[in-house]
Amino acid sequence: MSTHAPLDALTFDLDDTLWDNRPVMEHAENGHYAWLDEALAAWHGAHLDREGRYGERFPLAAYQARRLELAQRHPLRRGDFTWIREQTLAELLEEYGLPRSAARMWAAAAIDRFLDLRHRLSPYPEVEALLDDLRGRYRLAAITNGNADLTRLPLAAHFPVRIAAGEMLAPKPDARPFLAALARLGSAPSRALHVGDSWREDVLPASRLGMRVAWIDVHDDPERSLPAGVYRLRHVRELPGLLARLEAAAQGVFTPS
Structure with a gap:
């Protein structure tokens, strides 16, 4: 996995990543x-x-x-x-x-x-502005095992690619939902980062494909060691800071963590 290639795509889990499910x-x-x-x-x-x-x-x-x-x-x-x-x-x-x-x-x-x-849910307060900013700089996709239908939510405007993994009979941690999303985004694993809360269903499959991963550690598991290219966040609001560090690393610029 290249941890310094510039990113052009972000994929997101939904439940417990963009809202408290x-x-x-x-x-x-x-x-x-x-x-x-x-x-x-x-x-x-x-x-x-x-x-x-x-x-x-x-x-x-x-x-x-x-x-x-x-x-x-x-x-x-x-x-x-x-x-x-x-x-x-x-x-x-x-x-x-x-x-x-x-x-x-x-x-x-x-x-x-x-x-x-x-579908009577409220994303975290930061999510709308966060996605609005990110979609101007990256291609975005949603990959979910759940039955949240983004077309019933205002957040749909941010995700031109939406993968309902269960309905395609390949729920995460199956690699196929990630590969389908990357194919539709026109990206490669080395140039994509996945954002999700589940170690088993988000971190492991995305990392094995060669994607970088922003792990939303909602259960506060500091003892778990992180593979290369996996970054621990406490909340999705911390994602812009991580992306800034990764962009700087891709340009060979040092930034403090």
């Missing part, structure tokens, strides 16, 4: 499941009298456990989280006693609700 997912997880229970109770009183409430028969923990089981049954789809969720709901709703057509209808409606809640 934990509260977003907690709200979406609880919200869409509660919505489904309430909507089913209001829709089918006779079924409710006979079978009890859906949420009592299949509490949230049962839904979560079934998702893991379904992912094991369909390993090629394990990273397609939206598909996993919808298929799991359809299975549970059939077991609840709904005809298959109704089960699929309600599963799709619940997923629509989930995706609506999942």
Whole structure:
């Protein structure tokens, strides 16, 4: 890996890199499941009298456990989280006693609700201005294992290249999402830097390809040794400082760290 070649492309993870994803997912997880229970109770009183409430028969923990089981049954789809969720709901709703057509209808409606809640997120305050500046100097791409759809977010304007790794059946740490992004950006690994929070899904695959990596160490793991070309940041707001140092190094100019 060349750690001094000038950079022309940046690739970004999304969840927990550009925003805090934990509260977003907690709200979406609880919200869409509660919505489904309430909507089913209001829709089918006779079924409710006979079978009890859906949420009592299949509490949230049962839904979560079934998702893991379904992912094991369909390993090629394990990273397609939206598909996993919808298929799991359809299975549970059939077991609840709904005809298959109704089960699929309600599963799709619940997923629509989930995706609506999942996109009610706020990037870190610095992100909009940061990306606006960077896209004037680098080609930008997003690579995510999650089901955040950038076309539903204002941040889409900054990312002409968007890779949904799970939907392409190659979730990170698979190298293919990174290679696809670089191909669409017209860049090479030696001239690209990846920004992400996961050691396994961001740092390792990007580094192995020869990309440089800005690791957003959200869990504060100072004992982990860093390979050449991997740089530890505490927050994405520190990225401009790192890029300035790398640009200076590419020009043979010394700057203090």
